[in-house]
Amino acid sequence: MSDFRGRSAAVPTKRLYFDDPYQVEFEAKVVQREAHDSQPALVLDQTCFYPESGGQPSDKGTINGVKVIDVLEEGERIIHLLEEDITEQEIKGKIDWPTRFDYMQQHSGQHLLSQSFYELLEGETLSFHLGDESSTVEIGIREIHEEDLEKVEKRANEIVFQDREIKVYFVPEAKIKDIPLRKPPQKKGMIRVVEVAGFDYSACGGTHCRRTGEIGTVKILRSERIRNNLRFDFLCGHRALKDYRLKDRILRQLAAQFTVSEQEVFSSVEKVVSDSKSQKKKLRKMQQKIALYEAQEIISKAKEQIIRDILVDKTLEEAKFLALSIIRSGELVVLYALKKEERGYLILAASENLNLDLRELVPLLSPLIKGKGGGSPSLVEMAGEEAENLEQALDKAYEFVKQKLKA
Ligand SMILES: [Zn+2]
Known part of the structure; x- marks a missing residue:
């Protein structure tokens, strides 16, 4: 807040912008010289500077070449906050005309x-x-x-x-x-x-x-x-x-990109969006088909009931679909880990017939990947900020599941 001394001497500031908002330069006398939030501040006998009020920001400009950082209204007085102090008694002010x-x-x-x-x-x-x-x-x-x-x-x-x-x-x-x-x-x-x-x-x-x-x-x-x-x-x-x-x-660039007229840009964008949606749908269906074949191949090569791997070139969605395809084809457990942008992910899945509750693994694995997760007894997804211990996490999950299956 202001700490103006000598308030009794408060003299209304003549607002030159009232008569002529086109006036850019003015001369004035310093009426008061104080600090405002430890910033040097001046009250002048008259000013062109508009103080912030009525939704309009204050003017920018200079007083004796020093930048005016804010202009405030306090009753009938206008206070100019300066970037640095000036000592002169008579000043020349200049508002920034383009801004005004x-x-x-x-x-x-x-x-x-x-x-x-x-x-x-x-x-x-x-x-x-x-x-x-x-x-x-x-x-x-x-x-x-x-x-x-x-x-x-x-x-x-x-x-x-x-x-x-x-x-x-x-x-x-x-x-x-x-x-x-x-x-x-x-x-x-x-x-x-x-x-x-x-x-x-x-x-x-x-x-x-x-x-x-x-x-x-x-x-x-x-x-x-x-x-x-x-x-x-x-x-x-x-x-x-x-x-x-x-x-x-933007419109001209878009029209050039689509090699259409500006009027046709919108329908072109609409078509691209709808084409891309149906392509994504098709792609997803194909990926799911491929995952089914991949699942069969993995199962045929599997030496035991627990399948574990760190997947390098799969998205989380692909990995999840692959794991589900595998556990639906027999009494199997899948423990997958993925590293994406330095983050670690785990996808743990088990055939429902095995009656395992994989959620029990969450508190065991959370510290290793510095993360959390959850899901159903037969499918758990975990995400963490640590990707260094994924191998260790899979070891731990493997031992846990092996014990459970033996029991
Ligand atoms: Zn107005």
Whole structure:
């Protein structure tokens, strides 16, 4: 928390971005100089830096060449956290314009979307968050159809194409009822109204574009349920263009890969997915057939009732199927071990007629493979992080089963 001294001297910081969000450089006097979480911090008499509030992140930039790492609002004061201390009394500040303009595009676009949701679906905006990648609005509606979503998006973009003026003015609290605000104001006293000419009226302290045309394309990406409402991800301006470029490139690459037109990409992908599913099914059936032959061969070569091996070129599924094929062909026990990516696996199977309970092996073998497992009396699967002692584990299992079979 802050440990500002001399709070009694708290002087409101003049917010230069209120009058001109396009102002990038400014001069100011240091009013207070303190530490904030052991970070040097300054309060100035005036600033272009927007402090984090109302869902909009703070501006980036420098003060006398030193990086501003965060900007906070404390009552009427704005606190600038610096990367390192500066000693000058008079400073020159500079905000990072590309970031500011990006925020202006996203934030102004939010006003358009919020009013479009309200106008078309009576959906009220419950919260707004301007993120690094995309931004979100939470709207008080339970569901939305695709065509309604498109109508909202279209309405917001119509207002962009009409290039309406975005006006900012202050109205005393007593007169605010004359303004058709979308939402009641949270602040008292003089209320800052942001009006998208004749379309949207909001009480807002953020930074906005001069005209809607500067916002650029407004694109909703997706929606998700949150509490009983819907939250929409959206992009405006440069961000929407960047996203379009990315998706366009992916689509073109896919079309080239499949040697089809962009319109045919989706059906091509669908076909590949369904072909791959049926191939996998076929392959599985063939593997199972092969396993049956393999099982017969293993049984014919087996010198005793207990068959044990460390399998090198089988998947776990193949090994399991092979073990089951063997124990179903006679009164046999199979002890298989596998090493996969430095992990050890055991597959232990016994014909049901033998009345063994292989689960008794789990506590005996667990320490050797540093793992665990379980299953039924006639089939136990184990997995562990240790693959060094698989031979030893098989020895132990072998001795155990041999004793049991003798009994
Ligand atoms: Zn705003």
